Amino acid sequence: DYFFEAQERASEAENVPPVIPTPHHYLLSVYRHKIFFVAVIQSEVPPLFVIEFLHRVVDTFQDYFGVCSEMMIKDNVVVVYEVLEEMLDNGFPLATESNILKELIKPPTILRTVVNTITGSTNVGDQLPTGQLSVVPWRRTGVKYTNNEAYFDVIEEIDAIIDKSGSTITAEIQGVIDACVKLTGMPDLTLSFMNPRLLDDVSFHPCVRFKRWESERILSFIPPDGNFRLLSYHVSAQNLVAIPVYVKHNISFRDSSSLGRFEITVGPKQTMGKTIEGVMVTSQMPKGVLNMTLTPSQGTHIFDPVTKLLSWDVGKINPQKLPSLKGSVSLQAGTSKPDENPTINLQFKIQQLAISGLKVNRLDMYGEKYKPFKGIKYMTKAGKFQVRT
């Protein structure tokens, strides 16, 4: 109840404080997928401990049900109970690796529900959680595949703030390596980079051996089965970051008339010959804006007069013919011009390019005899990319 009070007080969902003290308890919450997950705490505990666990719970739900929505949780309440039961014992986390959980409780699929109703078998695994006993708790035993494959995706996100004149205020690259490993048995992998020096700050999946990394800058690990995040890294602001796009803008409101001019052009810059895809421009207009009449040279745009949110789905950028959005802004009559210009948020994707220049050198496998199929993909995305105008 205290929580709902706090929720009402906050104007937006994101503004609900994550920690709420009440007379007898403390409420810790996380907000994801438009649902609040609340934990009730009686005594002192590191708050991050709880928050991190809640996030892990959400991740697990997402893993189990594909999407994590209110409907999904209500429909699968029994499975949710079973999973939580396994994850937590008297307030202490027990099994949080989704690999082990899936062994204990199989995730519901349409096929399995059909099979279950016919044969009367259950979702709960017959085997006991042997994984919890082994030295590598993240991997289940007895994995078998006919095609042995290991895929690695190097995904980098650029966070940047660009100021009015187009110069960079801050730019950082955050990268992750997501892996999908389907290998038989207990493979022991090593992954080495051409330029490991680039990685400024790294955090690993627990399977990675710290010592090898510290001494040789090589990732050595026994992978979990299936999808997992091998490592996430950070290329610091000290290194120069190549910004792959630029935005030209001309937004002006005049005091006298109730009309303003609006013009944006997006263009590529330092992309090493790759095309920029999935470009999306969004901007929160000031309150005084009534409507916008705009014509894009490509793509579609929407202006929502209630939330004052302008979004323009550009798509691919053709370097010969730069996409632009021009038009006029009509302002509420009688009010003076807004005293600030809107910020432009940008999203984009570049395939087959890691903007930091990180390259995987080779991947070797020990411990098993077969030859796995290996693949590596690179991608660059915009993270929190803002242009101040």
Place this chain on the structure above:
Amino acid sequence: RHDDLKEMLDSNKDSLKLEAMKRIVAMIARGKNASDLFPAVVKNVACKNIEVKKLVYVYLVRYAEEQQDLALLSISTFQRGLKDPNQLIRASALRVLSSIRVPIIVPIMMLAIKEAASDMSPYVRKTAAHAIPKLYSLDSDQKDQLIEVIEKLLADKTTLVAGSVVMAFEEVCPERIDLIHKNYRKLCNLLIDVEEWGQVVIINMLTRYARTQFLSPNQNESLLEESAEKAFYGSEEEDTKDAKAEAASLAKRKPYVMDPDHRLLLRNTKPLLQSRNAAVVMAVAQLYFHLAPKAEVGVIAKALVRLLRSHSEVQYVVLQNVATMSIKRRGMFEPYLKSFYIRSTDPTQIKILKLEVLTNLANETNISTILREFQVCHGHTGGTGGQPWHGSGMDKDFVATTIQAIGRCATNIGKVRDTCLNGLVQLLSNRDELVVAESVVVIKKLLQMQPAQHSEIIKHMAKLTDNIQVPMARASILWLIGEYCEHVPKIAPDVLRKMAKSFTNEEDIVKLQVINLAAKLYLTNSKQSKLLTQYVLNLAKYDQNYDIRDRARFIRQLIVPTEKSGALNKYAKKLFLAQKPAPILESSFKDRDHFQLGSLSHLLNAKAVGYQELPDWPDEAPDPSVRNVEVPEWTKCTSREKRKEKVEKPFYSDSEGESGPTESADS
């Protein structure tokens, strides 16, 4: 009512039972009471089907406390389970048994835990460790017996058990630090292989342990300063005897060598900064902050900054802690200044915390960049020409905080005070009332530090009284004018005249300040303002608020000379126009560091239930030999030097011996 469910539970078919249990669990989830089904459900506890069994467990744990007698029916099943050859069945039986909160079975639980603690399988031992706090919360009289079990489990060498047993230790007997001694090195060495949740608990526990058992690594510095001071005085006095004694005592303490065990802890926790679990990173960060020598604390900054990329809740907690750290160790986060720049998409609470950190980090070299950032933040075009982009209308709290942050920067760094002040004065012409009000309050505080040069600003503010409606701001302006009425002799009476006119419609705090202003003017410029003052005081005399009535009466006695009023009257001017000390604007995070960082209490700035105070460093190093595992006779050594020599030897030999196997387990 639930007859159909009962029937299904009594049937022979597993599928029907399963269906019934699922419906019951769904009922529980929806908050409906399903306790009347208890007897029917309990019967199924011995069911062969695992899923039914699990759901029955869920149900049992939920309702056993209400229906204690019936719950006893299920106990025998668990007792049988405890003897099962399969370790996993043993473990799960123990788990459920210990989750049933029925006081009568305490002895049974105790027995089961004791047995499980010496089980072959580490998994069962782990479960036993989990069961300990459960039993403790059910019956705290069992403490002594439980501590015995904990002691036994602490000696366990497997990584699986370590986390859980330390958790139990923290819950049951955190004060029995002596139990840790013998296991300290083992825990340090195992740490990296323990599962992540266990790591958090162990690190927090070890932080407390280290605080009681090792000397402060930073004491040397303070000692050096001290000794330098003493030497200075010592040279003037020729008291050689004293100096000698001092030197001797210094010599004894000065060569601070970090206890090798302390070093071991720091070394073994460092790689955990790269954990993917934010809680682990935070735990290591607080350990370094509290335990490491100053020169080494810097390593945690990078990891903490990385956490800022995480979910907003994590950001919130981390920023709170960074704010505290940045007060004490400013240099640590300076290279990462840009990571704390504010994005328009951040939630308000994050923005405010980022501002806090930026303000703490401000110093002479980076102040100009920070100020520019602030200006962009609150959306006004300052002298730098940065176009605004942050909606001043969007986020009132945030705007207010920004302005306060500017004020704090200005007080802390004298060089930029004028720039800040100019910026703030420009803000006064902002259209948003809140912005203006907040700036007035901050300007008032700033002006108090150096009023003489700024009569222009005061004049400007005096003009504003007509427009500003926010009471706090009005009151601030009036106070300013009153305080410095000598700098603005022409305007002050005029303002008073206006205020007298609207006196009855003002808020209470404004009224009080009107009275103050009147009194001050009466004293400095009685010719022009005598009548006005009388008028205001008369109005105040019949005010509804007794504070105001009191104040009016008090001031009238003080300033208006009558035949009765005595000595006080003469000093009225001194009383009212005394130099007031300038206020100090400081961070609300200033005193938070006495709480252990990363703890809930720190976040709330209040003691949470069960918070363990972080002990101060001891003055004398406690006997380090208690941590020696194998050779107890060394504890007998009395001479300090002798012991040191000997203690070092076993440490090296056993650290090598212990790091050997962990490495081999790794590779």
